[in-house]
Amino acid sequence: MNTVFLRKIDNLARFTKKLKKYKSKIFSLNFFLLVLIGIALFLSGVLANKLIILQAEKNLQNQQIAKQKNLEITLKKIQDQVIEKNYVFKIKWGDLGKKMVEDGVIDKVKLSQAVAGKNELPKDLEKYFSDSQDQIELTQANSQFWVDVLWGLGLANKNRILEEGDMMRDGDASNFASTGGWTLGQSDSAMNYYSKYSYINLSEKQQKTVEEIAGNIYRPCCGNSTAFPDCNHGMAMLGLIELMVSQEKSRDEIYKTALAFNTYWFPQTYLETAFFLDKNGQDYSKTSPKELLSQKFSSAMRDEAISKAVQDVQWEVLRNGGSCGA
Numbered sequence: 001m002n003t004v005f006l007r008k009i010d011n012l013a014r015f016t017k018k019l020k021k022y023k024s025k026i027f028s029l030n031f032f033l034l035v036l037i038g039i040a041l042f043l044s045g046v047l048a049n050k051l052i053i054l055q056a057e058k059n060l061q062n063q064q065i066a067k068q069k070n071l072e073i074t075l076k077k078i079q080d081q082v083i084e085k086n087y088v089f090k091i092k093w094g095d096l097g098k099k100m101v102e103d104g105v106i107d108k109v110k111l112s113q114a115v116a117g118k119n120e121l122p123k124d125l126e127k128y129f130s131d132s133q134d135q136i137e138l139t140q141a142n143s144q145f146w147v148d149v150l151w152g153l154g155l156a157n158k159n160r161i162l163e164e165g166d167m168m169r170d171g172d173a174s175n176f177a178s179t180g181g182w183t184l185g186q187s188d189s190a191m192n193y194y195s196k197y198s199y200i201n202l203s204e205k206q207q208k209t210v211e212e213i214a215g216n217i218y219r220p221c222c223g224n225s226t227a228f229p230d231c232n233h234g235m236a237m238l239g240l241i242e243l244m245v246s247q248e249k250s251r252d253e254i255y256k257t258a259l260a261f262n263t264y265w266f267p268q269t270y271l272e273t274a275f276f277l278d279k280n281g282q283d284y285s286k287t288s289p290k291e292l293l294s295q296k297f298s299s300a301m302r303d304e305a306i307s308k309a310v311q312d313v314q315w316e317v318l319r320n321g322g323s324c325g326a
Helices: 002-082 096-102 108-116 123-129 143-156 160-164 204-216 232-246 251-265 267-279 304-310
Strands: 086-089 136-139
Touching: 002 267, 086 251, 096 123, 096 143, 108 123, 108 143, 136 143, 136 251, 143 232, 143 251, 160 204, 204 232, 204 251, 232 251, 251 267, 267 304
Parallel strands: none
Antiparallel strands: 086 136
16 A cells, blocks of 8 residues: 555656656746847837838938939029020121231231131121121020120220220239230230220210110129229120110110120029029019129129039030130
8 A cells, every 4th residue: 555655756757757847948038039039129229220221321312313303303494594595686787807817906817826727717607797787696515605705806896994994093904814815916016006996986865874884784704893894804895885876775675685695705603693593483584684784693793692503513515614814
């Protein structure tokens, strides 16, 4: 009896021991499973976070792409709006080119070398020195030609802006870019032609109109108006204004024409101005040429806000204006 009882107790003890080992294994397995579950949750969290970051980056990239496309569309619209393919002005050029060549103001070979890199001008430019021309054609390709030819006209045409204005405030006008930089005449000294020839005769009323308009038109290469034509662009603009006023063109037409020339000579300035106006809800095409040619928009010291607004803009099509020398 005791032996059977003891055997049962022994078996129970063994079973208990086995049960403890089994429980221990189950606990270890559960712990391991919990660890795996924890790791899985952690990794899934990392993955979810990564997916969120990637989606955010993708959204940002899409926004940047859309923004860039919108910018490109805007810039293309502005370029088409500001820089036209060509202009034809009903301005009588007559035989001014021929007269300036005869007087030595312009040496055609020197001009041809400067404009075309050879001794003869292309036919579309040669005509301004041979036949009487009833209009002026302006393109991007010939814009430098008109800088030089109108420069010679403004330099040589007799006018009190040259004789009594800022050019003579120190009693000597020979050291400005518009005089010292003139190398396209037969003489080495531009002062041999300075305000010498009466190519364009103005009444007193017309002279005052020239002075008024010249004082309102600035150029981006410096801070001076055309009333102080100390560089080639200023002198060229003076010649253009004198020519148009002598033919009784309206102020509006003169400002519009002057803007067209300035736009070809300084395209970046007016592209940036149009972009600035667009960003501020204004339309370049509806802004008056007189305002666009003012000191605010067309001088080297133009509104600082414009420069800040356009400092990172890259224009696909851009032609630099000429320098202040021939």
